[in-house]
């Protein structure tokens with residue numbers, strides 16, 4: 001058993017030693033680690049009316065989280081692939097992206113549209129910078145477990161704006177659950193419309209198959225992806241947390257075994273499973 005996990009969260013309190021031990025124990029070849037989320041948990045549940053939307057962390061805190069994951073990745077000899085979780089509403093986002101790549105070797109960007117639409121015009125300078133630097137983006141897609149009315153911003157349709165950036169690879173996470181069909185439709189559109197583009201033989205749109213899908217939907221979601229999109233754009237992930245407090249109960253190997261069983265049942269060959277559990281990730285991050 002050996003696989004790559006494209007979706008792991010840093011919680012800001014991890015130790016490198018525990019992460020290495022965890023990777024070995026879980027037979028994890030590599031994983032994509034997001035820097036810690038840029039929000040404060042400051043919702044006052046005692047209020048009569050809850051207005052939602054978290055406050056953002058300070059620039060200093062953001063930079064601290066950036067450094068922590070960047071330094072762990074540097075020590076890991078390629079086993080931790082760092083992605084910077086940005087909030088494009090933060091004034092210094094472009095500067096953060098430049099520092100992350102230059103000083104810490106970040107390989108890509110993670111975005112959760114948390115209260116704004118990802119394709120809003122005001123974020124164009126941020127996407128222009130990401131495109132210029134050749135970084136892939138992993139977007140949270142589907143229902144969002146943040147406080148308030150936030151899931152609508154993460155519907156798969158909202159990512160069609162990435163057609164403006166044909167050279168920038170991106171992934172939609174969680175197969176867009178509960179909008180699985182919508183996610184498959186958007187990914188299919190990217191595959192089919194690109195056929196006549198220069199460089200269109202290379203994929204732009206990937207689907208991160210990290211659950212989000214409760215078990216009831218899992219087989220349907222994987223079958224829809226395989227039958228309609230094929231295996232070339234699918235990447236395995238688990239949504240594991242590396243926080244010292246929960247790393248011992250983060251079990252990507254169990255999710256690997258479960259998905260492997262379903263994929264085998266669906267007739268997915270060993271070669272195609274290799275793509276989903278290894279190779280597609282390497283192409284996505286540009287390794």
Ligand SMILES: [Zn+2]
Nearest residue numbers: 007009140239
């Ligand atoms: Zn996640």
